[in-house]
Amino acid sequence: MSIVDDAIAQDVRTYAAQVRAALADLGPEHVDDLTDGLEANLADALADDRRAHRGTLADEFGAPADYAAELRAAAGLAPGSGGQRTGGAVDRALRQLVGSVRDIEGTTLARLRATRWFPGVEDLLVALRPAWWVLRGWALAHLLLQMVGAEQGAFWLPSSSGGWVLLLLAVVASAQWGRGEWRTGPRWGRVLRFASGVLALAAAILLLTLPQAHRDDVARAQGWGDRPVEDGVVVAGxxxxxxxxxxxxxxxxxxxxxxxxxxxxxxxxxxxxxxxxxxxxxxxxxxxxxxxxxxxxxxxxxxxxxxxxxxxxxxxxxxxxxxxxxxxxxxxxxxxxxxxxxxxxxxxxxxxxxxxxxxxxxxxxxxxxxxxxxxxxxxxxxxxxxxxxxxxxxxxxxx
Amino acid sequence: MDTTQLLKGVLDLAVLAVVADEDGYGYDVVRRLRAAGIEEVGDASVYGTLRRLYSSGALTSYVVPSDEGPHRKYYGINAQGRAMLGAQRKDWDEFAGTMARLLGTEGGA
Structure with a gap:
């Protein structure tokens, strides 16, 4: 790397740091999200020969604050949303983990998309999303009903009218959120995504265990009915x-x-x-x-x-x-x-x-x-x- | 006329179209937009748009490590993005048609 390259890299780092500082009110996660690869993009732009270069980075890209404002506006983030966040070590580690999981997810998805069969499967899965929304709402209602103890034993559908109302509300809420009808802040978005993950797990567990639990219940009920009559003599009942x-x-x-x-x-x-x-x-x-x-x-x-x-x-x-x-x-x-x-x-x-x-x-x-x-x-x-x-x-x- | 204002409404469509053509990383998308004749768009607007489309689920993202220099974050379109692209393209075609008719009538009169 030449001295000139080094100087440019330093300029890029400085410029990027200024952009990040101008976005700091969004919270570290959004800043990382928005400026991930910023250095690479700036360096690429500077290295592009077809581009008319204008001297310093500020001349080329505008003031860092303006660049940040443009980035923020295009990403649909209001100024100041999210607030200041301190971001402890655990928080950072967690974000890194989430980031790496997302990267793995992205790479895996890209590899899958490169296959011949996956796009068709993906289209089918996308078409089936409404079914998942209903399932998610059902799982939510199921968990809520179980938490308040409104239902006894294994059940597919609620037995009370209150339970049905809850189920209906949960399914509607799930579908509305799935359709993107709810505008949520980034924090609520995260909470909802996490809840959605939990519900996916719950739905899977319920679907796997309910049939057996139901069979057990039926068997138990039959057991009561089929209990052998003990010895004795019955007269007029x-x-x-x-x-x-x-x-x-x-x-x-x-x-x-x-x-x-x-x-x-x-x-x-x-x-x-x-x-x-x-x-x-x-x-x-x-x-x-x-x-x-x-x-x-x-x-x-x-x-x-x-x-x-x-x-x-x-x-x-x-x-x-x-x-x-x-x-x-x-x-x-x-x-x-x-x-x-x-x-x-x-x-x-x-x-x-x-x-x-x-x-x-x-x-x-x-x-x-x-x-x-x-x-x-x-x-x-x-x-x-x-x-x-x-x-x-x-x-x-x-x- | 300031095309920057016009572009604001259709930047999503333009970015989706570019990424649908082929997966791309940040500056790559900027360059391809410019090459297609969209000169006025700011780099940061494109990056922000990519992030927003990704957050809304229309794009996927994956990291390609690079031997020299930093890794590159690539964006690709997914089924939802394709659906969005299709719908917006239809809207655009209708709107452009309407405008063309309007201007044609005005011009002819």
């Missing part, structure tokens, strides 16, 4: 808590074992034996709840399909909630008999068409009829209620 069996002559039957068509025991206590889940009963005026108790069956098991079920007071349970030992004499001493709904039922005439023919073979292990019933002795020998009343009493009433 209400759970029966106890069953009372009368024979054909209308006499109460103690220790009647009840099975269904498949030989499964029928019980009114699905959680029988579970201290914490088993149904508790509060007879009138009782200070302690009653619990139904099963009867001892073969092999030490407790049978819950032997009716009517008897009861024990809650305090008979050990504090640990361990299953009651129904063979324990102490426990057996506490067992209370239920009140029969009536002392005797009306006699009926049963079918007598050779019961042996309908009974399964005795060899069947699960055949109830063939099971010796000696072990299924009712735990209590309490006699049936003898008040003779035919009015069903709320059970289990304590005598």
């Amino acid at each position: 209400e759970r029966a808590f106890n069953l009372f069996v009368y024979d054909a002559d209308g006499r109460p039957v103690e220790g009647a074992q009840v099975f269904d068509q498949a030989g499964r025991p029928v019980t009114t206590e699905p959680y029988g034996g579970d201290r914490w889940r088993q149904q508790e009963y509060w007879p009138d005026g009782a200070g302690d709840p009653l619990f139904h108790v099963g009867v001892p069956g073969p092999n030490g098991e407790t049978r819950w399909n032997v009716f009517p079920l008897h009861s024990v007071p809650g305090w008979a349970w050990a504090d640990s909630g361990a299953p009651l030992d129904v063979t324990d004499e102490d426990v057996r001493g506490e067992v209370l008999a239920p009140s029969w709904p009536f002392a005797a039922a009306a006699a009926v005439v049963p079918w007598r068409t050779g019961p042996e023919a309908t009974l399964p073979a005795p060899a069947g292990a699960s055949t109830p009829g063939a099971t010796p019933s000696a072990e299924a002795v009712p735990p209590s020998d309490a006699p049936p209620a003898t008040d003779g009343s035919a009015v069903p009493e709320p059970e289990p009433a304590v005598p």
Whole structure:
């Protein structure tokens, strides 16, 4: 580089610095933006042989302040807009980062544009911009509704009219901004661009996660509906808590074992034996709840399909909630008999068409009829209620 | 007539047309405008216009490093810029046609 070149470069730097100083009220970002490459442009102009040169840079380009004013006016920036900004180290670093990202963006875009296929794709994307505006508005409304907790669970569209109004406003705002209907200052422009980026991310996340969340919700809702019905007997829409069996002559039957068509025991206590889940009963005026108790069956098991079920007071349970030992004499001493709904039922005439023919073979292990019933002795020998009343009493009433 | 005033209204169109022809950096655009016969435009007006068109999304920008001297910031037109160019060209054609008819009538009378 010759001495002359050096002198010119120095002049250019000085001139550029003066232009920047004249723009300082715009804030450092705008100054950088407007004067990026200013030195190169000035040097290029000076090096252009076809140009009529006029001596000093001020002669050539006018006073730096005028040059700055022209630059500012052409860029559409009002004098003084943006205000003074101090511009700390973090701020500068951030601006540099943004600048380099923009440069990379620009270079990438230029490379893409050089390809054969990209211009067509770009035109298509530009045509699809309205769809993005709607999506952006939707994402905004979605985030707002979620922030205020107006919607439960995953949703595509709001469920409330307020939500719909918000969605409508958000979409309109997004579209208006997308169409450039809003004139914003540089600072607001930056905020909106940042918000737009956040919303793009949010929209992508929502579009990716909502279908799954929605499926989960639906599955959960179905789960509630499809929950298997627990064991029990339902009469007129209400759970029966106890069953009372009368024979054909209308006499109460103690220790009647009840099975269904498949030989499964029928019980009114699905959680029988579970201290914490088993149904508790509060007879009138009782200070302690009653619990139904099963009867001892073969092999030490407790049978819950032997009716009517008897009861024990809650305090008979050990504090640990361990299953009651129904063979324990102490426990057996506490067992209370239920009140029969009536002392005797009306006699009926049963079918007598050779019961042996309908009974399964005795060899069947699960055949109830063939099971010796000696072990299924009712735990209590309490006699049936003898008040003779035919009015069903709320059970289990304590005598 | 001061063509500087006339130019103010159509500088965007002129700059878009030049960049649409071929990507260019700051002074390159100035030179091509001059070569096309637009002599009165100030350098700074062109640079400011380029920045404004870029900010409004009509142009893209990328940096081409240079071995000697500073890097050059190139501007290229994008789809939005092309749309803008098309619309402004149509406006200009209509306006120029109107003016031509008006002046032709005036001149003929």
